Amino acid sequence: MPAYRPDGSPDLAAALGALPTGTPVSEVARRLLDLFTSGEVAPGTRLPPERQLSATLGVGRSAVREALAALEILGIVDVRAGSGTYLRGTASELLPQTLRWGLLIGERNTQQLLELRAGLEIYVARLAAARTSGADAAELEGHLARMRDSVDRLAVFAKADLAFHHTLARMARNDVLVDTLHVVRSLLQVYADRAVHDELAALRAIAEHDAIARAVASRDEDAAASAMAAHMATATARLAAEAARR
Known part of the structure; x- marks a missing residue:
């Protein structure tokens, strides 16, 4: 379950936790998907910036960037220039995309x-x-x-x-x-x-x-x-x- 800030909003970066050294892009995407489909993150929530996700997960920014790009192609997140990256839908709406992603990255x-x-x-x-x-x-x-x-x-x-x-x-x-x-x-x-x-x-x-x-x-x-x-x-x-x- 995500950690929460004093204002009650989810601390998404803290909720992810660090990944093992050398983690591939697919594992970064899986960790993000686990969070998105937990039902704890509301549709339209803006994700932490790449550098924060990179530091929290203990991986390079390029791995985070590639994982987010793949999730955008699959319709799971929405990358808005100059604004940030946002979760598109509810957990149930993300199910088909999540299944597709799981098959594609395996x-x-x-x-x-x-x-x-x-x-x-x-x-x-x-x-x-x-x-x-x-x-x-x-x-x-x-x-x-x-x-x-x-x-x-x-x-x-x-x-x-x-x-x-x-x-x-x-x-x-x-x-x-x-x-x-x-x-x-x-x-x-x-x-x-x-x-x-x-x-x-x-x-x-x-x-x-x-x-x-x-x-x-x-x-x-x-x-x-x-x-x-x-x-x-x-x-x-x-x-x-x-x-x-x-």
Whole structure:
């Protein structure tokens, strides 16, 4: 919990504490994120200047500067010229950005991300089947129709495919699950956009999506999870192959 000044405002620098000698930029960012997501720092709070953070953490100013720059890119802090650096949102609003940052600054392992995505998508399909409505089912069918109409335009096909999965995730009605899945998907998107290379692969993907949509519409949770598992097996193989080519 942050230390507080006599006026009741948090002493952010004192709350951070010193880091070990030779600490990398990623650890500086992690320490800042721990503080920001603790709920003790109000949105809009101005952070201490770089030199104060540097002295408190026991690291060079360049490490602090790089960590803050990365957090700014991710939308966690707002750097205002001539004014200072400010925390953007509440702890709950920062969760998706925090998850994204944690994955990006760790050792990125594509295979592990693919496995995580598969597990999340299967659970999403199960929840969507349990919580679907008629309007939801119609929306899925609309995405499927666009996929069928664009088998010869793979860039358009990829967008319709992604929209299908986004709708399915929304149907699960679990914001934390959706945020986590969005982070993993975004990290894999560079491969996903190019994973379907030909019409044959597109037609197979359509058949798999159709099986998912039918199971969800009939509220069959087991069938939805099974259909998604089958789709994830082929989709994961395509994404892994695309990643290996890079």
